[in-house]
Amino acid sequence: MDERGRAEGQPPPSPAAGTNNEDERLVPQMTASANAAREDDLRFEAEALPYIDDVYRFALSLTRDAADADDVVQETFLRAYRSWHTFQPGSDARRWLFTITRNVFLRSRERERRHVDLEDGDLEALTSFAAGTDHARDGSDQILSRIDLGPALQRALNELDEPFKSAVVLVDLEDQSYEAASEILGVPIGTVRSRLFRGRRILQEKLMTYARDAGFTTAQRGQRGSKDD
Amino acid sequence: MTECNRDIDCRSAVQKLWDYLDEELTPERMDEVRRHLERCGDCLPHHEYGRVFLAALATARQTDARAPDALRRRVMDSLRAAGFST
Numbered sequence: 001m002d003e004r005g006r007a008e009g010q011p012p013p014s015p016a017a018g019t020n021n022e023d024e025r026l027v028p029q030m031t032a033s034a035n036a037a038r039e040d041d042l043r044f045e046a047e048a049l050p051y052i053d054d055v056y057r058f059a060l061s062l063t064r065d066a067a068d069a070d071d072v073v074q075e076t077f078l079r080a081y082r083s084w085h086t087f088q089p090g091s092d093a094r095r096w097l098f099t100i101t102r103n104v105f106l107r108s109r110e111r112e113r114r115h116v117d118l119e120d121g122d123l124e125a126l127t128s129f130a131a132g133t134d135h136a137r138d139g140s141d142q143i144l145s146r147i148d149l150g151p152a153l154q155r156a157l158n159e160l161d162e163p164f165k166s167a168v169v170l171v172d173l174e175d176q177s178y179e180a181a182s183e184i185l186g187v188p189i190g191t192v193r194s195r196l197f198r199g200r201r202i203l204q205e206k207l208m209t210y211a212r213d214a215g216f217t218t219a220q221r222g223q224r225g226s227k228d229d
Numbered sequence: 230m231t232e233c234n235r236d237i238d239c240r241s242a243v244q245k246l247w248d249y250l251d252e253e254l255t256p257e258r259m260d261e262v263r264r265h266l267e268r269c270g271d272c273l274p275h276h277e278y279g280r281v282f283l284a285a286l287a288t289a290r291q292t293d294a295r296a297p298d299a300l301r302r303r304v305m306d307s308l309r310a311a312g313f314s315t
Contacts, residue, residue, distance in 0.1 A: 041315045052304065056296035070300050077304045081311055122244040129243045129275045149285045157289060171251065172283060173290040178253050197247050204282060 044084050047093045052077070054174075055097050061169040062105045064158045072108060076101045098174075099184045102166055109162065124197035149207065156206035164199030171196050237261050242272050250279050 052073065059072040079100050080087075087096055160168065163185070170181040171192070181196075182189045237245075242265040248254050249262040266276050296304075305313075 037312075038314055041313055044313070045315050052296045052301060053294070056300065057290075057294040060294055061290070070297075070303065073296065073300060074304050074307055078307050078311060081308050081313060125244050125247050126240070129246060129279070150288065153285060153289045168286070172286045178251070193248070200247070200282070200286075203286070 040084055043089075044081060048077070048080055048084070048087075048097060051094050051097050054094055055101050058098055058101050058169065058174060059105065061157070061173050062102070062165065063108075064154075068108070072101060072104050075104045075108075079104065092180075095176075095180055095184055098170070098176075099186070102184060105166075106162065124194050124201060127201060152207055152210040153203070156203045156210070159206065160199060160202060163195050164202060167192055167195035168199040168203065172200075237265050239265075239269060239272050242266065242269065243275055246272075246275055246279055250276070250283055 055076055056069060056073050059069040059076070060066065063069045063072060076097060080097055083100075087093065157165065157168070166185060167181060170176040170184060171178065176184065178189050178192050178196075181192045185192060185195075187195075242262055245254060245258065245262050249259060252259070254262065266273055
């Protein structure tokens with residue numbers, strides 16, 4: 001409303017006119033605030049929501065349960081929306097969402113959380129491949145390329161404890177670099193390496209147990225034994 | 230494990246093997262490990278073992294997993310309840 005309009009057709013200012021003037025000053029501020037909020041929402045819609053499939057897949061890898069994954073995804077996007085103002089424009093939204101996803105998952109599994117932080121990735125690598133040597137000796141390493149490992153791997157991943165599971169899922173399943181995993185997990189790269197290598201070693205051991213239970217190595221030993229005989 | 234006594238020894242090569250397979254080493258380190266593997270018959274099986282294991286593990290990724298429609302609706306409902314306006 002402009003001054004001319006008031007002069008021509010409006011009643012004279014009342015005692016409450018001061019309040020009205022304040023309201024008039026507040027209206028543009030509120031409009032600007034609403035516009036800013038709307039723009040934030042549009043950015044959230046354009047930059048965060050498209051990653052819902054990635055977040056769902058990551059949550060599913062962590063929880064190994066569809067219903068649990070749904071809960072994690074819903075909570076992830078709710079937290080992401082509420083803290084959208086902390087997101088640095090231009091940075092990796094997928095990585096940021098994965099960080100939240102992992103935190104939501106950990107909180108949902110607080111009781112299962114393990115604080116086992118081994119810092120020596122080199123030692124883990126040596127141990128892992130030393131185990132591989134043992135398996136090579138009895139021929140069981142070859143089952144990795146001979147049998148369908150899908151069900152055994154799924155089971156082994158289900159059983160893998162934190163913090164090893166998150167490192168394995170991020171690097172080996174989600175193809176994240178050590179640096180990205182370090183950022184998502186909030187730990188140094190050395191810790192990512194040790195968790196990752198330890199996780200891989202645990203998975204290898206579980207696969208070998210699976211192979212033995214399924215009779216693969218026994219059969220091979222039997223074949224060797226009969227040849228030797 | 231034997232010592233090859235070449236550019237890097239077997240212990241160093243095996244310590245770096247996961248990093249090598251993950252392509253997380255510097256180009257110089259990648260070359261060192263590659264050269265070692267080309268010449269060392271003891272370490273090559275370790276490399277093959279790790280490579281096959283990682284390939285099998287990668288297949289566990291649920292590439293076709295898509296957020297179900299019901300979940301998308303659930304997420305949008307919870308966002309709108311929190312003030313999301315689009």
